[in-house]
Amino acid sequence: MKDHNADPVTDLVTGLVAALPEGRVLTDPDVTESYARDRTFVPPGKALGVVLAQSRDDVVATLRWASEHRVPVVPRGAGSGLAGGATAVDGCVILSLARMTRIRELSPADEIAVVEPGVITADLDRAAREHGLMYAPDPSSYEISTIGGNLATNAGGLRCVKYGVTRDSTLGLEVVLADGRVLDTGRRTVKGVTGYDLTGLFVGSEGTLGVITAATLRLRRAPVQVATVAAEFTSLRDAASAVSAIIAAGCRPSMLELMDRTTLEAIDAWKNIGLEPATRAMLIAQAEGSPDEMAALCDSASFVAEASTPEEAAELVGVRRLAYEAKERLGQCLVEDVCVPRSRLPEMISAVEEAAKRHGVTIATVAHAGDGNLHPVFIFDRGLAEPPPEVWAAADEIFRGALDLGGTLTGEHGVGLIKRRWLGLEIGPVAAELHLGIKQVFDPLNILNPGKAI
Amino acid sequence: MKDHNADPVTDLVTGLVAALPEGRVLTDPDVTESYARDRTFVPPGKALGVVLAQSRDDVVATLRWASEHRVPVVPRGAGSGLAGGATAVDGCVILSLARMTRIRELSPADEIAVVEPGVITADLDRAAREHGLMYAPDPSSYEISTIGGNLATNAGGLRCVKYGVTRDSTLGLEVVLADGRVLDTGRRTVKGVTGYDLTGLFVGSEGTLGVITAATLRLRRAPVQVATVAAEFTSLRDAASAVSAIIAAGCRPSMLELMDRTTLEAIDAWKNIGLEPATRAMLIAQAEGSPDEMAALCDSASFVAEASTPEEAAELVGVRRLAYEAKERLGQCLVEDVCVPRSRLPEMISAVEEAAKRHGVTIATVAHAGDGNLHPVFIFDRGLAEPPPEVWAAADEIFRGALDLGGTLTGEHGVGLIKRRWLGLEIGPVAAELHLGIKQVFDPLNILNPGKAI
Numbered sequence: 068m069k070d071h072n073a074d075p076v077t078d079l080v081t082g083l084v085a086a087l088p089e090g091r092v093l094t095d096p097d098v099t100e101s102y103a104r105d106r107t108f109v110p111p112g113k114a115l116g117v118v119l120a121q122s123r124d125d126v127v128a129t130l131r132w133a134s135e136h137r138v139p140v141v142p143r144g145a146g147s148g149l150a151g152g153a154t155a156v157d158g159c160v161i162l163s164l165a166r167m168t169r170i171r172e173l174s175p176a177d178e179i180a181v182v183e184p185g186v187i188t189a190d191l192d193r194a195a196r197e198h199g200l201m202y203a204p205d206p207s208s209y210e211i212s213t214i215g216g217n218l219a220t221n222a223g224g225l226r227c228v229k230y231g232v233t234r235d236s237t238l239g240l241e242v243v244l245a246d247g248r249v250l251d252t253g254r255r256t257v258k259g260v261t262g263y264d265l266t267g268l269f270v271g272s273e274g275t276l277g278v279i280t281a282a283t284l285r286l287r288r289a290p291v292q293v294a295t296v297a298a299e300f301t302s303l304r305d306a307a308s309a310v311s312a313i314i315a316a317g318c319r320p321s322m323l324e325l326m327d328r329t330t331l332e333a334i335d336a337w338k339n340i341g342l343e344p345a346t347r348a349m350l351i352a353q354a355e356g357s358p359d360e361m362a363a364l365c366d367s368a369s370f371v372a373e374a375s376t377p378e379e380a381a382e383l384v385g386v387r388r389l390a391y392e393a394k395e396r397l398g399q400c401l402v403e404d405v406c407v408p409r410s411r412l413p414e415m416i417s418a419v420e421e422a423a424k425r426h427g428v429t430i431a432t433v434a435h436a437g438d439g440n441l442h443p444v445f446i447f448d449r450g451l452a453e454p455p456p457e458v459w460a461a462a463d464e465i466f467r468g469a470l471d472l473g474g475t476l477t478g479e480h481g482v483g484l485i486k487r488r489w490l491g492l493e494i495g496p497v498a499a500e501l502h503l504g505i506k507q508v509f510d511p512l513n514i515l516n517p518g519k520a521i
Numbered sequence: 522m523k524d525h526n527a528d529p530v531t532d533l534v535t536g537l538v539a540a541l542p543e544g545r546v547l548t549d550p551d552v553t554e555s556y557a558r559d560r561t562f563v564p565p566g567k568a569l570g571v572v573l574a575q576s577r578d579d580v581v582a583t584l585r586w587a588s589e590h591r592v593p594v595v596p597r598g599a600g601s602g603l604a605g606g607a608t609a610v611d612g613c614v615i616l617s618l619a620r621m622t623r624i625r626e627l628s629p630a631d632e633i634a635v636v637e638p639g640v641i642t643a644d645l646d647r648a649a650r651e652h653g654l655m656y657a658p659d660p661s662s663y664e665i666s667t668i669g670g671n672l673a674t675n676a677g678g679l680r681c682v683k684y685g686v687t688r689d690s691t692l693g694l695e696v697v698l699a700d701g702r703v704l705d706t707g708r709r710t711v712k713g714v715t716g717y718d719l720t721g722l723f724v725g726s727e728g729t730l731g732v733i734t735a736a737t738l739r740l741r742r743a744p745v746q747v748a749t750v751a752a753e754f755t756s757l758r759d760a761a762s763a764v765s766a767i768i769a770a771g772c773r774p775s776m777l778e779l780m781d782r783t784t785l786e787a788i789d790a791w792k793n794i795g796l797e798p799a800t801r802a803m804l805i806a807q808a809e810g811s812p813d814e815m816a817a818l819c820d821s822a823s824f825v826a827e828a829s830t831p832e833e834a835a836e837l838v839g840v841r842r843l844a845y846e847a848k849e850r851l852g853q854c855l856v857e858d859v860c861v862p863r864s865r866l867p868e869m870i871s872a873v874e875e876a877a878k879r880h881g882v883t884i885a886t887v888a889h890a891g892d893g894n895l896h897p898v899f900i901f902d903r904g905l906a907e908p909p910p911e912v913w914a915a916a917d918e919i920f921r922g923a924l925d926l927g928g929t930l931t932g933e934h935g936v937g938l939i940k941r942r943w944l945g946l947e948i949g950p951v952a953a954e955l956h957l958g959i960k961q962v963f964d965p966l967n968i969l970n971p972g973k974a975i
Contacts, residue, residue, distance in 0.1 A: 174862075174864070176765070176768075176769065176862075176863070176864035177862040177863060177864050179862070199771065220714060221714045221718075227712065231711075232712055232714075235685075235689065249951070250949075250951045250952055251949065252952065254927070254928070254929050255862045255927040256860045256861060256862055256863075256892070256893055256894075256927075256928055256929055257685075257892055257893075258677050258681065258860050258889075258892050258893075258894050258929075258932040258933055259929035259931065259932055260674060260675045260725045260929075260931050260935050260936070261930050261936060261940075261947045261948060262936070262944065262947070262948045262952060262956055262975065263725070263726055263959055264675075264688065264718070264722055264724065264725055265955065267718045267722065268717055268718055268722055271714045271717070271718055276717075288771055288773060311630070314630075317653065317742055319742065406708075406712050406713055407710060408628075408631040408633070408710055409630070409631060409710075410628070410630035435712075438710070438711055438712050439712075440710075440712050473708070473709040473710075474709070475708045475710055475712075475715050477713065478710065478714070479712055479714060480714070481714050482714070482715060486715075490715065490716065493715045493716070494715060497698070497702050498704055498705075498706065498716060498719060501704070501719065501962060501963065502716055502717055504962035504963075505717055505962055508955060508958030508959055508961075508962060509955065509958075520716075521717070
C-alpha cells in the first residue's frame with residue numbers, strides 16, 4: 068500500500084497486483100490500450116489493467132480476485148480475432164494468455180499434444196511435423212494466432228475442408244472457472260461418453276464460460292504427397308460452379324480456396340503476381356494421399372497451373388494467405404464469415420455481388436469454398452470510426468441471405484461483438500434462453516467476457 | 522372418461538391417451554414390460570404405459586402432459602443399449618421413438634441426411650450408398666439400433682477408428698424440451714460457431730436433456746476400394762502390439778478389430794469357423810482408398826488371410842459382428858466398454874486378463890483396437906438376477922485400471938444406470954456440479970430419464 072488515500076479503483080488493482088507474482092500486471096494506460104483491441108474496428112472500453120498470465124495459478128488468482136470484486140475479465144490470445152471477441156469492456160481486466168506457451172506433451176504414439184493456450188498455432192503444427200504428424204486447424208492467421216484464441220472461436224482454416232474445425236481436434240481441456248476452480252474436461256482418448264460434452268461446450272464459447280489453460284489436442288498424420296493446383300476463371304460464378312463439380316466428382320480436397328477479382332487486385336497491387344485482365348476469380352486447391360483424388364481434382368476444372376515443387380506449392384498457397392493483409396492496405400476492413408451448404412455457394416456468391424452493387428460498397432471475397440464458407444470483406448474509408456450505414460445494410464442483406472440458404476452467420480470467426488445483433492435471427496428465442504441458462508451455471512456473476520458471443 | 526371411480530393413476534393415463542391420436546398409448550402390463558428393458562440385466566421399474574410416437578407432435582404432447590403431471594419419461598429406440606439407459610423407472614411413461622422412421626431428406630450435393638430418430642442405422646447407410654455415400658457410425662448392433670439411440674449414447678462402431686463417433690457426424694438436431702417446446706440446434710453446414718454447441722451437448726446425453734425428433738447428419742463418400750485382412754496370433758498381447766505397430770507404421774485403417782480366444786470359441790461353437798487350437802487372438806482390419814495404406818496395414822502384421830472378393834470380406838467382418846450374440850449364448854452378459862489411449866492397449870489387455878484370473882470370472886474381450894476401446898464381456902450364470910459380486914469386483918478393477926491409464930469408463934455405450942457409481946471417479950466433483958446445473962437448465966422438473974447418465 069503506497070498510498071492510503073488511493074481511490075477505490077487503485078485499491079482494487081493493488082489487490083490484484085498483490086495476488087499475483089511480480090510483473091504480471093500492467094496498468095500503464097498506453098500499454099493497456101494496446102491490449103484492448105482485436106483486429107476489428109470496434110472501439111474498446113477502458114480496462115483497469117492487463118494480466119500477463121504465465122501459469123494456471125496466475126489465471127486462478129486473477130479469476131478469484133475478479134469474482135470477489137465482480138470485475139469483468141476479458142481473456143485474449145494474440146488479438147487476431149475478427150469479431151470483437153477480445154475487445155476490452157469498461158472496467159475490465161484484460162487477461163492475456165499469450166505467455167503460456169508451453170507444449171506440455173507431444174505423444175506420437177497416441178497422436179496427441181497437450182498445450183497451453185498461448186502456443187502459436189503454426190508452432191504446434193511445426194512441432195508435430197517433426198514426428199510425421201500435423202495439427203490440422205490452420206486459420207489464415209495461424210502464424211500469429213494462438214491455440215487459446217482458436218479454441219475460443221472454434222477456428223477453422225484452409226485445411227478444415229478435409230480435417231474439420233478446432234472442436235474436431237480437441238479431446239480435452241483444463242479450464243479455470245469464473246470462481247477460480249479448476250475443471251478438467253474430456254480425455255486423452257478419441258472416444259468417450261462419460262458425462263455431458265463439456266469440452267465441446269467450451270470450444271467456441273468465446274471466453275464466456277471459463278478460461279482455458281491447457282488443451283489436449285488431436286494430431287493427425289501429415290500427408291506424404293500433396294498436389295497443389297491453381298485455376299483462373301473469367302467469372303466468379305464459374306469458379307463457384309467448379310467447386311461443386313470438384314466435390315460432385317468424388318474428390319476430397321484438403322484445400323479448396325476461392326478469391327475474387329477485388330482480392331486478387333489487392334494482392335497484385337502489393338506483391339505483383341501478374342494478374343491477367345480477364346481473370347475474375349482464382350481457385351487454389353490441394354489434394355493429398357491418393358492419386359485418384361488428385362486426378363479427380365485436376366479433371367474437374369481447367370486448371371492452368373500445377374505446382375511441380377514444394378516451393379511452388381507454398382507460393383501458390385502463400386498468395387491466398389496474403390489476402391487479408393493485402394485488403395487491409397486498401398482501407399479499413401469488416402471481415403464477414405457466412406457459411407452455406409456447399410451446394411448453395413454459387414447463389415451465395417451472387418447474393419454478395421448483388422448486395423455490393425445495390426449498396427455501392429466495395430466487397431472483396433475469399434472463400435473456403437469446399438466448406439461453403441465465404442469471407443466477404445467490406446473495405447471502407449480508414450478515416451471512419453466505424454463501418455458506414457451502407458456497409459451494415461449490405462452486411463445485413465448478406466447475413467439474411469445466408470440464413471435463407473440454410474447457412475450460418477459465422478463459420479469460424481465467432482459472434483463476438485459485431486454479430487450479436489443478428490444472433491437471435493439464427494438461433495431463435497428458445498435457444499437464446501438456454502444459452503443464458505448455461506451461462507448462469509458457469510458464470511453466475513457474469514464476469515467472463517460479458518456482452519460477447521451470446 | 523370411462524370410469525368416474527378410477528384411481529389417480531388411471532386418470533393420469535386417461536389424460537395422456539386423450540392428448541394423443543388414437544392408438545399411440547399402450548397400457549397392457551405385459552406389453553409395457555416388453556418395452557421396459559434394454560439389453561442389460563438391469564431389472565426395470567414399473568411403467569404407467571408406453572407411447573409409440575409417430576411424429577414430433579406426439580412427442581410434444583407427451584412431454585407437455587408429463588411436465589404438467591411431473592411424470593418421468595424414459596425415451597427409447599430399439600432397446601439395444603448396453604448400459605441400462607432405456608430401462609424404465611417406476612411410475613414413468615416409456616416414450617418409444619421407434620416408429621418415427623422417416624428419412625426426411627437425403628442431399629447428395631450437400632452430403633447430409635435429415636432423419637427421424639427411429640431410422641435403423643444400417644437403413645440410413647444403405648440409403649446413402651445408393652448415392653455413393655455412406656453413414657459412417659456403425660455400432661455392432663447397427664442392423665437393429667436406431668439413429669436416436671446412437672445419438673443418445675454417442676455411439677461408435679467399427680468404422681469410427683477412421684470416421685469418428687456419432688457426434689462427429691451430427692450437424693444439427695430438432696429436439697423437444699422437457700416442457701414440450703421445440704428447439705432446433707446446429708445447422709446444415711459443416712462449419713459454424715453461432716452460439717454454444719448445443720448439438721454436441723445433446724449427443725451422448727442419454728435422453729436426460731431433451732428428446733431428439735430429427736437429426737441433420739453428415740454423410741461421407743463411400744470408399745471405392747477396401748482391403749480386408751485377418752490375422753491370428755498366439756497371444757492376445759502380441760495382437761495388441763501388432764495394433765500399435767500398424768498405427769506407428771502410418772497406416773490409417775478404417776477398421777481394426779481384435780477378438781480374444783474366449784470370444785472366438787463362442788463364435789466357433791455357434792458357427793464353426795474352424796478355430797485353430799493355437800489361436801489366442803484374431804485381428805480383422807480394413808483399409809480403404811490408398812494402396813499405400815493397405816500395404817502399410819499388411820506389412821505390419823503377419824496376416825494369414827486377405828479377402829479377395831467382397832463376399833469374403835463381408836464374411837470376415839461378419840465373424841466380428843457375431844461376437845455379442847455368440848457370447849449371449851454362453852450365459853448372461855455384462856458388457857463393459859473402457860477406452861484407453863491406444864498406446865496403452867497392451868497394458869489394458871493385461872489388466873483385464875489379470876482381473877479375470879484374480880476374481881475367477883469369465884471375461885471374453887473384443888476391442889475396437891485402433892481406438893483403444895475394449896469391450897470386456899463378463900459372462901455369468903443365466904439363473905442369477907444380477908452379476909455376482911466377483912464380477913463387480915473385477916469390473917471395478919478394470920474401470921480403475923482404465924482411468925489410471927488415462928482412459929475412460931465408457932467409449933461408446935454410455936453411463937446409463939450401470940456405470941453411475943464410477944462416474945464421479947472420472948469426472949470429479951466440479952464437473953459433477955456443472956452437470957447438475959446444466960440438467961437443471963434443460964429439465965428443471967427432472968422428468969427426463971431421471972437417475973441415468975449423470
